[in-house]
Amino acid sequence: MTRLDHPLEMLRPPCVRFGTGQVGTLADWLAAAGCSRPFIVADAFNASRLSALGLGEPRLFGEVKPEPDLPNLQKAVAAAEAADPDAVIGFGGGSAMDLAKLVAVMVGSGKGLKDISGPNRAPARRVRLVQVPTTAGTGSEVGTRALVTDPETHNKIATESPHMLADLAIVDPELTASVPSSVTAATGIDAMAHCVEAFTSRRSHPIIDAYALQGIELVGRFLPRAVQDGSDMEARAGLSLAALYGGVCLGPVNTTAGHAISYPLGSRHEIAHGIANAMIFPHVLAANASAVPQKTRLVGRALGFDASSDNATFNGGFAFCEALGLDMALSAHGVPQDDLPAMAREAHAIRRLLDFNPRDLSEADILAIYEAAY
Incomplete structure (x- = not known):
């Protein structure tokens, strides 16, 4: 263990909302932030229950894989480019939230994963980023790191940047109640x-x-x-x-x-x-x-x-x-x-x-x- 006086930097989302019913505050937060074109990144199950977010019928990429790989990410970014969002929302487990981080920094940037992978290479975001976990596992909602698999090498590619930190994390335990x-x-x-x-x-x-x-x-x-x-x-x-x-x-x-x-x-x-x-x-x-x-x-x-x-x-x-x-x-x-x-x-x-x-x-x-x- 390092000494108590050893330097440490901790980064957190500027707003974390924790507790039952907090997902109901998302629409008002987006409106206050001036966001009218939210884009949801979700797995197939959570894509089927977008009504929980209270956002009507937002644009969606609902094909996040359990172990997302580079083609999965590229497909999500392409969908986001077509949607022209002003906010990206990760809705699901760690895979959805990791892809949401990457989509948020890549959309409109002209950059691919190889241009931003590693530490502190991701560009500044042009959109807001919100994370809404539906499982209690990864903690990705409060982090700056994302992982995707390279299908050729089977290796996890790690990307980390302060620009991948969410503006808002909503941790609503009620969203996890349906998890088997x-x-x-x-x-x-x-x-x-x-x-x-x-x-x-x-x-x-x-x-x-x-x-x-x-x-x-x-x-x-x-x-x-x-x-x-x-x-x-x-x-x-x-x-x-x-x-x-x-x-x-x-x-x-x-x-x-x-x-x-x-x-x-x-x-x-x-x-x-x-x-x-x-x-x-x-x-x-x-x-x-x-x-x-x-x-x-x-x-x-x-x-x-x-x-x-x-x-x-x-x-x-x-x-x-x-x-x-x-x-x-x-x-x-x-x-x-x-x-x-x-x-x-x-x-x-x-x-x-x-x-x-x-x-x-x-x-x-x-x-x-x-x-x-x-």
Whole structure:
């Protein structure tokens, strides 16, 4: 952990509206901002319930993929160019909100993803950007980073810029009430993983630790309840807050090995990001435990299990995820065993995350994690 006096920059949307019914304020906010041509970026499910936004019949790109790739982004940008919007609204999970960020900085700019990918290369926006999450997982609504997959290399292309920060984030837990229990479990584990990996990162900071630990505690308290009863609005609100806290952690600190090792499961085998994180989570938590023993014990306490040894840490993390109804074996999700070495090479190359893992993991270490999870 870095010292308390270590410099840290935190960027937040200038306006965050949290709580049940807050989505009903969107139309008035757009009107006050002088926006009359909103353009919605959504997945197919959320494209079918645009009435929740209270905007009439806005222009729409409703084909966001669960793991958006470069062609998906290009199609969304083309639709936005045709719509000539003055506001872009991400409506959905992390994939929709990530594409909305990229669409907002690319529309009217004449630039492609290769021109803006990486840190601080995106142009200033010509449109307003609003994020409305409908799952409690990524925390993308409060972040400046977006990921899309290159279909040729299967690698995640990261873009990060202050220009991709939303003007308004509306976090309304009621919008998550229709999320099935399996998706609730997976997205909740994603929120938890953001917090755990930031909490144990070499770049961890006391300011971010406070958000991270609260986020983990919220997941431990409310995720089992929300999986058991999707109409439990206190649990839905708790998870929405946990996801927001996870998003807060991503900007200044970011994730580490858990996400690096989970990425090939999505980019190569189209496994949902939350489920991929769940399958990898207990293995990485146990692998890192000796490097950050005190923080690992705090993670275990927040989630309700003993983490006093590597074995207890793994068993507790695995049991927490499995009790949510998640199948924790890679083989059950169609991952071919002969692809594990290629996945390990690909994951090991994601240095932007692995370099800040609390323990150095070799390619062989990562392969061993995949084999144990298989």
